[in-house]
Amino acid sequence: MVRFRITIALAIIWFATWTAMPLVAAASDENAGAEESFFSKLPIETHGFYEVRGGYRLQEDKYEKDMSIMEGRFQFDLFSYFDWGDVKVKGDLLGDMVTEEGDFDLREANIFTRPTDFMDVKVGRQILTWGTGDLIFINDLFPKDWQSFFIGRDTEYLKAPSDAAKVSLFGDWANLDIAYTPRFDPDRYISGQRISYWNSNLDRIAGQDAIVHTDKPDEWFRDSEIAARLYKNIDNYELAFYGYRGYWKSPSGQNVAMTRAIFPDLNVYGASLRGSVGKGIGNAEIGYYESADDTSGRNPLINNSEMRYLIGYTREIAKDFTMGLQYYIEQMLDYGPYKRNLPSGPARDMDRHLTTLRLTRLLMNQNLRISLFTYYSPTDKDVYMRPNVNYKVSDNMAVEVGSNIFFGDYPNTFFGQFRDNTNIYASLRYSF
């Protein structure tokens, strides 16, 4: 019965999205003047978009539906500012035909103020980002939504919101950001619900038959996270130091009974540098991941400590054609103890090397964008490709097609495990 009602609700959202889009489009074309003057009198800036997006797997997946994404989405973005600060609320109403659920995803709800010349404060639900990698994150330990990323939602959705307070202090000597999250915000990780994955307990690929159940630290103020960045611009070379105290953001271990995945304690210390190199932009970043619940590396149920290194370079190789290259290494620091204590199944390599290549070409007065982002790991022997074509039909309307392509020699590597999830998608978005 409940299921039935959800389906009805979903159908309504779906229908409303489809029908409202052309209506709104027509309305804004015909009455553009009238609408603008009406909204400009309101103290609230109202924006957002309607979107429909659908996609399918290109091969059968024993554990998942053929439909990889099928959803209607309405995002509203409300912004208002006062003498004392700004208020922002942004949320998505979602009719999801894959999960057969209607959903509301509050993306942002925050207050921003500048109490003094040297301080900014933002409190509430917000998107947080720092670090220098392009779709590789070392010192950015804010939550990611890997599921959205792999099923073909807009890249915007890779960043999941944090419920946090961010204080920024600006000085002549350096600047300091501190982000305090009173209750742990994990990644929206791969749970098996929509993406099949390697399950080491079952020693095989699994999906909806083995949804990952987690034991998440979720007590307010006790299970908190704190992240800090100290940074300075030296002659337009941006130097930053980072620190983080919290938890592995995606499940990185299991409880002793091996019934639930856990988020062990994690501390990270790192640094980055970014600036002009020749005709392009170079970046380098490093991070020490201290797996604080298993500093000796002997516990096979908890992730090893790691060093992570990244170096990257981006430049324009022709007019409106940009190329970005990155090389990234994850190095397990207690590999011996890990291997000695590994109960069964294939061991991971001590080092994981990963390269990325981004190619972006703009055509037709920059209204058509063709891009390809490729991850390739020479050690895991796996590949993840993200081709995407986006065309702006008008200032308000955009169409997009793309694909998420996974392949690999082994079923248990980072991208290789997702090989049955290779999918293709298309979308239509009306922004206002």
Place this chain on the structure above:
Amino acid sequence: MKSVRKIAFVLGFSLPLFAAEKPGSTEQAPNVQTIVNKANIVAYYQGEDGKANVKMTITSKQGQKREREFNILRKDVTNGGDQNYFVYFQKPPDVRKMAYMVHKHADPAKDDDRWLYLPALSLVKRIAAGDKRTSFVGSDFLYEDVSGRSLEEDTHELIETTDQMFVVKNVPKQPDTVEFNYYNVSIDRKTYVPMKMEFYDKDDKLYRVIESKKVEKIQDFYTVVQSVVSNLKTGGKTEMEFGDVKYNIGLDDSMFTERYLQRPPREAMRWFASGLQ
């Protein structure tokens, strides 16, 4: 994120044809270097700093229109030399609140430093210096039209002096780095506002024209408040209108940082809001 990227590769911006200086009382034609120096200051360096609300209308040969609206804050580091800019986008909706920061370097050997803020990802990106003769935000204006082409890149020759105008022919020192053979600039003798730029291709055929359609005196500075570029090859044209232009607003050098890229200073937000009504 979609067209955000589109613009991400368009790189920076600076004040197009921003202002003019007080009318000079020239008796005789000054030498060409003096003319181009003065016109450069008038076009790109008026006042210590400035702001403007800009509306751009891009019209294709088929008549399809696309619009851009953005706010600019500009501050000169040195007059006629380095400059810093912010460009805060308001329209179209998918790039709203996106912003550029440019540290422009007058030295042709040094590329401009450019940053882009993507609000949906809360991401500050560094943008690689690109071909300066690439379209600015998909319009018929090129990056170099709006940021100013360094005077040292061309040789200048005064080819005509009329009652109204000095006409200066500019020939690139490195012809293979640009798509034009040369361009002529008609500079108003009284105000030193560049009124017309005509670009000739490798076959000496006129293919691109930028015209100052409307000039107003703002705080004693002659300012181009409407300009149009026509691409005779593609049939496309772009009109740019400047509203709420104001000079010497007291911007601080230390403002041109990541902090204000992500969110403009409060008084600037008020200026922008008033400009949009």
